[in-house]
Amino acid sequence: MTQHQIFDFRLYVAGDALNSAQALANLTNLCRIHLPDRHRVEVVDVYLEPKRALADGIFMTPTLVKLTPSPTRKIVGSLNLMHPLLLSLGLAIQGKRIKTAYKIKRLQCVVFSVIS
Amino acid sequence: MKPTASHLVKSQTKASSGIAGFDNITGGGLPLGRTTLLVGGPGSGKTIFALQFLVHGAQDCDEPGIFVAFEETSPRIIANAESFGWKLDELQEKSLYFMDAQPSPDLVQSGDFDLGGMLAALESQIKEMGARRILFDALDILLLLLPDQTAIRREIYRLHEWLSVHEMTGLITLKADGDQTSSISQQPFGFMHFMVDCAVILSHNVEFGVSQRSLRVQKYRGSSFDENESPFLIDWSKGEGTTLVCTSL
Numbered sequence: 001m002t003q004h005q006i007f008d009f010r011l012y013v014a015g016d017a018l019n020s021a022q023a024l025a026n027l028t029n030l031c032r033i034h035l036p037d038r039h040r041v042e043v044v045d046v047y048l049e050p051k052r053a054l055a056d057g058i059f060m061t062p063t064l065v066k067l068t069p070s071p072t073r074k075i076v077g078s079l080n081l082m083h084p085l086l087l088s089l090g091l092a093i094q095g096k097r098i099k100t101a102y103k104i105k106r107l108q109c110v111v112f113s114v115i116s
Numbered sequence: 117m118k119p120t121a122s123h124l125v126k127s128q129t130k131a132s133s134g135i136a137g138f139d140n141i142t143g144g145g146l147p148l149g150r151t152t153l154l155v156g157g158p159g160s161g162k163t164i165f166a167l168q169f170l171v172h173g174a175q176d177c178d179e180p181g182i183f184v185a186f187e188e189t190s191p192r193i194i195a196n197a198e199s200f201g202w203k204l205d206e207l208q209e210k211s212l213y214f215m216d217a218q219p220s221p222d223l224v225q226s227g228d229f230d231l232g233g234m235l236a237a238l239e240s241q242i243k244e245m246g247a248r249r250i251l252f253d254a255l256d257i258l259l260l261l262l263p264d265q266t267a268i269r270r271e272i273y274r275l276h277e278w279l280s281v282h283e284m285t286g287l288i289t290l291k292a293d294g295d296q297t298s299s300i301s302q303q304p305f306g307f308m309h310f311m312v313d314c315a316v317i318l319s320h321n322v323e324f325g326v327s328q329r330s331l332r333v334q335k336y337r338g339s340s341f342d343e344n345e346s347p348f349l350i351d352w353s354k355g356e357g358t359t360l361v362c363t364s365l
Contacts, residue, residue, distance in 0.1 A: 014232025022227070046233045050240035053233050059217045059258070061233035074220065076261075078227035088224040 007031070007039040007089070008068040014061035015047045019078040023062035026079035034091050129338070131179065131249065131285045134172025135165070141342040142333060147313050149283040150337075151276055155292045155309075156318030161329065161350055162289040164200075165318065166251045167193070169287060171202050174211035179248035179285075182213045182241060184234075187254035190214035199352065213241055219261060228263055231271050235278050242282060250279070251287045256305060269307065276311055292317070313337040319345075 011027055013020035024043065031039040046053035046061055056065075066073040066089055073088050086092045130144030139145045146152045146169065156162045170181035185193060193214065194204045204212060217234060241247065252275070262268045279286040290305055309315050315334040322328065332345040 012233060014230065014236065017230060017232050019228050019230055020232070026227075046236040050236040054215075054237040054241065057216070059234035059237070060219075060229040060231065060261075062229060063233065073224065075224045075226055077225050077229045080227040082226075084224055085226045 004038060005069045007035050007066065009039065009041045010044060010065045010067060011041060012044045012046055012053065012056070012058045012061055012063045012065070015045060017061065020062045022078035022080060023064065026085075027064060030079070030082075030085070034086070131169075132172065132177060133165075133169045134176065135168060135348075137346065137348060138331070141331075141346060142314075142336060143339055143341065146285060146287065147336065147338065148285055149280070150313035151279050151286040151288065151311075152314040152316065153308055153312040154287060154289045154316050154318065156289075157292050157320060160292075160318040160320040161348075162318060163188070163193070163253055164350060165316075166253060166287050166289055167197060167202070168200075170212060170249055170251055171197075171204070171207065173249045173285075174207050178211075180211035180213070180245045181249035181251065182215060182238065182245075182247045184215045184217050184238070184250065184252045185254075186217050186219075186252070186257040189218060190216050210245065213245060213247070215241070217258065219258060223261075225261065228267055229261075230267075231258075231274060235275070239282070242284070247284070249285045249287070251289070253289050254291070255288050256290055259305065268305070272305075272308060272311065288312070309334070 009027065009031075011023060013024060027041060031041065044052060046058060053059075060076045062076070062078060064075040064079060066075070069090075075085060075088055079085055083092070129148050130139075130142065130146065131148045132139050132145040133142075154162050154166060167183070170183055173179035173181050183190070183193070188196075194208075197204050208214065215238070238250070242250075255275075259268050259271065262271060288308070290308065314336045317332045317334050318329070319332075320327065320329050329348050329350070330345045331348050333341045333343065
């Protein structure tokens with residue numbers, strides 16, 4: 001999976017339900033950290049487009065559908081459990097690399113503050 | 117004074133189930149615009165009873181129905197119904213809608229969810245066909261995905277409230293776990309028995325090698341009913357599809 005792959009997400013929410021609001025916040029957060037400027041998110045409100053929920057077989061809300069890169073994945077829930085989410089999006093390995101990137105950054109700050 | 121079958125008054129606040137014996141026991145059928153719980157072990161006839169309720173409503177009472185399937189897929193249900201002589205595909209055009217809501221086995225879950233999506237989809241379907249009856253078959257399959265008991269309880273109350281707001285005659289089938297001895301409240305969905313307006317228990321056991329099917333109305337708010345356990349049989353022979361012939365004593 002190349003580094004510049006664009007992630008296409010569709011998030012089905014149910015009006016202003018608590019779970020749905022949390023899912024939207026968690027997804028925005030995840031994209032900002034893990035997929036900076038290579039993600040597109042379409043939010044579908046099943047109360048406004050019930051026909052679409054029926055056609056797409058969405059019965060549990062919130063539901064996140066990862067359209068690209070394939071394979072498409074369906075993740076149900078408020079997306080607050082990061083690990084299964086990253087795993088199913090194939091971002092877990094990257095997750096580790098990003099963790100190490102954090103550590104390096106923190107180390108640089110410490111060294112910098114010691115020198116100055 | 118024990119209410120015997122003859123004293124029951126037929127009233128229009130009841131939705132006929134299409135099963136003569138059952139209508140007799142309950143004085144007209146299931147509570148109209150209310151929710152009924154149908155509990156039974158494996159092979160006790162839950163889906164058949166519920167399907168007959170929908171087919172009768174669609175065919176004879178001009179009350180279109182929706183079958184929300186959480187376990188069996190609708191093509192299989194329709195194929196099985198053929199053996200009762202029910203031509204479901206003809207009914208499907210206007211008065212009987214099958215909604216496949218089986219959670220896919222490789223579903224990934226992260227956090228809590230609710231049934232908002234399903235209810236929204238159902239709402240648009242109800243408006244479109246003017247459905248009056250609705251069946252949630254094996255609802256426990258979906259409920260067991262919820263993270264904890266409070267989420268399960270919350271979603272069931274949401275469903276119950278949604279059904280009463282839409283004045284649908286709702287039927288929910290639920291698996292009874294083996295031992296009836298454990299008190300109702302211990303069972304995973306035991307509290308549903310207290311919530312619904314009518315609860316029917318189907319059982320199927322074998323005595324001396326002979327299969328015994330019986331049906332008991334456990335509770336029925338707002339109406340008298342025959343509290344005894346009545347034997348019933350599933351009548352495959354009749355082409356016309358009457359399946360449960362309750363011989364209420």
